[in-house]
Amino acid sequence: MVCFRHRYDDTNRTRLKTVETNYGKKAETVTRKTDALYAAPLQEIIDFQFDERVVAVFPDMIQRSVPGYGMIISNIGILAAKYAQAGSHCYDLGCSLGAASLAMRQRISTPDCDIIAVDNSPAMLERARELLALDTVASIPVTIICSDIQDVTIENASVVVLNFTLQFIPPPQRLALMQRIYGGLNPGGILILSEKIAFSEPERQNFHVGLHHDFKRANGYSDLEISQKRSALENVMIPETLAVHHKRLKAAGFSCSELWLQCFNFVSLVAIK
Numbered sequence: 173m174v175c176f177r178h179r180y181d182d183t184n185r186t187r188l189k190t191v192e193t194n195y196g197k198k199a200e201t202v203t204r205k206t207d208a209l210y211a212a213p214l215q216e217i218i219d220f221q222f223d224e225r226v227v228a229v230f231p232d233m234i235q236r237s238v239p240g241y242g243m244i245i246s247n248i249g250i251l252a253a254k255y256a257q258a259g260s261h262c263y264d265l266g267c268s269l270g271a272a273s274l275a276m277r278q279r280i281s282t283p284d285c286d287i288i289a290v291d292n293s294p295a296m297l298e299r300a301r302e303l304l305a306l307d308t309v310a311s312i313p314v315t316i317i318c319s320d321i322q323d324v325t326i327e328n329a330s331v332v333v334l335n336f337t338l339q340f341i342p343p344p345q346r347l348a349l350m351q352r353i354y355g356g357l358n359p360g361g362i363l364i365l366s367e368k369i370a371f372s373e374p375e376r377q378n379f380h381v382g383l384h385h386d387f388k389r390a391n392g393y394s395d396l397e398i399s400q401k402r403s404a405l406e407n408v409m410i411p412e413t414l415a416v417h418h419k420r421l422k423a424a425g426f427s428c429s430e431l432w433l434q435c436f437n438f439v440s441l442v443a444i445k
């Protein structure tokens with residue numbers, strides 16, 4: 173489980189937290205910088221990018237913004253331990269700082285597995301490499317690839333993780349990616365798909381979005397931060413309904429997909445080949 177010990181650095185107003193995360197089994201500490209990227213009023217809101225500024229605050233940003241994130245990461249480890257097949261690959265597509273790769277690496281005991289972690293942000297991967305190197309206990313090799321996940325070969329896979337990544341792929345390109353994932357999975361392999369979702373009924377949409385904003389406010393974000401980040405994400409992160417996700421998984425070949433976690437408008441599904 174993720175736990176936090178807070179420390180304040182009053183020299184530059186930046187609140188630093190010394191964190192014990194799953195970024196290293198020996199509980200090495202990682203300094204966690206507070207996300208204040210949207211705290212000041214911005215003249216112009218540019219589209220959200222996974223650049224150096226986001227990388228520097230990413231563990232704090234994702235934990236404070238995605239309800240259930242820590243629980244999803246822990247349970248990716250549990251699911252991977254159950255479904256990893258000997259001599260196969262486990263893919264972490266859109267790995268960011270490698271939290272899901274680390275969770276899998278720490279839990280899998282199946283022989284001869286490796287993990288292939290892919291992201292198209294060089295800044296994310298530079299930091300992911302450092303964090304993976306801190307985890308000296310686990311022995312499963314992790315190969316990091318800087319690429320668009322749509323261009324990576326997926327083969328001999330027993331576990332494929334898309335943890336909040338599909339939402340950044342343009343919707344018309346999503347089915348082809350899912351078909352390639354299905355094609356690359358071995359029988360009995362799984363896809364773990366976590367997404368922010370939308371609701372077709374306005375009342376349900378408002379209910380969940382309202383609660384998500386309450387969650388963010390409770391985690392210290394101001395209304396200005398919430399609204400500026402929302403605008404920055406508008407063109408780049410496109411949530412779809414749960415029905416659309418289940419339908420696409422079926423169209424890609426998965427005979428069943430199971431919702432295993434929902435917290436407000438954030439879900440995680442598992443589909444078995």
Ligand SMILES: Nc1ncnc2c1ncn2[C@@H]1O[C@H](C[S@+](CC[C@H]([NH3+])C(=O)[O-])CC(=O)[O-])[C@@H](O)[C@H]1O
Nearest residue numbers: 222266267268271291292293320321335336337340
């Ligand atoms: N086409 C693409 N190809 C490769 N990477 C991409 C692409 N589009 C976006 N990304 C990458 O997908 C990641 C999405 S974050 C995933 C969290 C992580 N899975 C976690 O378990 O912590 C989710 C979020 O921040 O909401 C970023 O690192 C992008 O660079």
Ligand SMILES: O=C(O)C(=O)Cc1ccccc1
Nearest residue numbers: 233234237238368401402405
């Ligand atoms: O912050 C939000 O509103 C989100 O929907 C989640 C998120 C988390 C990290 C980067 C981009 C989006």
